[in-house]
Amino acid sequence: MELRHLSYFATAAELGSINRAAAALHMTQPSLSRQIKELERDVGHALFERTSTGVTPTAAGNGLLRHLQVVFAQLERMPEVLRLAEEAREPVRIGLPQGMPHDWFRGIIEALHASLPAASLSLHEATTEDQRPLLQNGLLDFGLLHFDAPELETVPLLDQRLGLAVPAGSPLSDRTSLELADFDGLTVMAHAFGEVNAEETRVRAAVAASGADTAWVFRRFGEHSELIAMTSEVDAVFMTEASAGRQLSDWVWIPVEALDTSGVPLVTRTWLAWTPPLRPFLQRVVDVVTDASRPA
Structure with a gap:
């Protein structure tokens, strides 16, 4: 088995056609088919099902494809790994979700x-x-995860208050805090797919339990959140202050001072997560990050 055979397989799986893959790889179709058959013999599994429109990966093929995504990603990093090793540097790769306060994370970096x-x-x-x-x-x-993943080692780092972002002309814009009763009669936009879904579920349950009559609109947040909110004709957007500052900079963000139905404050928590075991240098990273996250 050679790396080029795996690359040929991945290209055919991505394009869904031996013919199209052969053209993309500047090969003939018979040559590519022969290479893939050799790979199937080497791994001992059929990797494709042939259809009238092309090919689709078998269960084994999908498993190999997922594995190759990891392998190819690691191969792409090889020049960086070698350069850092030569410079006696230690690579530290950190995932960063949306909604993180930049000033807080700059403190972690420093x-x-x-x-x-x-x-x-x-x-x-x-x-x-x-x-x-x-x-x-x-x-x-x-x-940096917005919920505690049970399959990983985790430590809580940061709690962010949740609140409503409202247009400057809103009747609520001069308030310094809100209660659940203030949701009554509002149309509120919340994440349809995003980072604080669990907290939104908690706040919707708490709002409903308070007796407030609230209409919820679910959208994906991002660069165009303000335009999405405007065209959806909502009164407010439920989010963290950090997200409001970046996505709705002309709106006023007001914290919601309330408890959920279990008596827990309405905040979104961020955990530092990793897969054990850690090499000693990375364990030192955990110590530094957790120390830097503690309130002064």
Whole structure:
């Protein structure tokens, strides 16, 4: 088995066609088919099902494809790994979800640079769900997750208050805090797919239990959150202050001072997560990050 055979297989799986893959690889179709058959013999499994429109991976093929995504990602990092080794630097790959306060994370970076000058930080923006397989497959050393993943080692780092962002002309815009009763009669936008779904579930349950009549609109948040909120004609957006500052900079963010139905404050928590065991240098990273996250 050679790496090129695995690359041929991955290309055919991605394009769903031996013919298209052969063209993309500048090969003839018979030659590519022969290479894939050799790979199937080597691994002892059929990797493709042939259909009238092309090919689709078998269960074994999908398993190999997932594994190759990790292998190819590691191969792409090889020049960086070699360069850092030559410079006596230690790579530290950290997953960073949306909604993190930049000033807080800058403090983490400064603490790492001060305490571990050999650390070479590499940040990768990804959602909590996207980070979990990256951590398990060794493509990230650490993740910042918005819930406590049971399959990983975790330590809580940061609690962020949740609140409502409202337009400057809103009747609520001069308030310094809100209660659950203030949700009554509002149309509120919340994440349809994102990073604080668990907290949103808690706040919706708490709002409903308070008797407030609230209409919820679910959308994906991002660069165009303000336009999405405007066209959805909502009164407020439920989010953290950090997200509001970046995505709704012209709106006013007001914290919600309330407890959920279990009596727990409505905050979103971030955990530092990793797959054990850690090599000693990375354990020192955990110590520095947790110390830097403690309130002064």
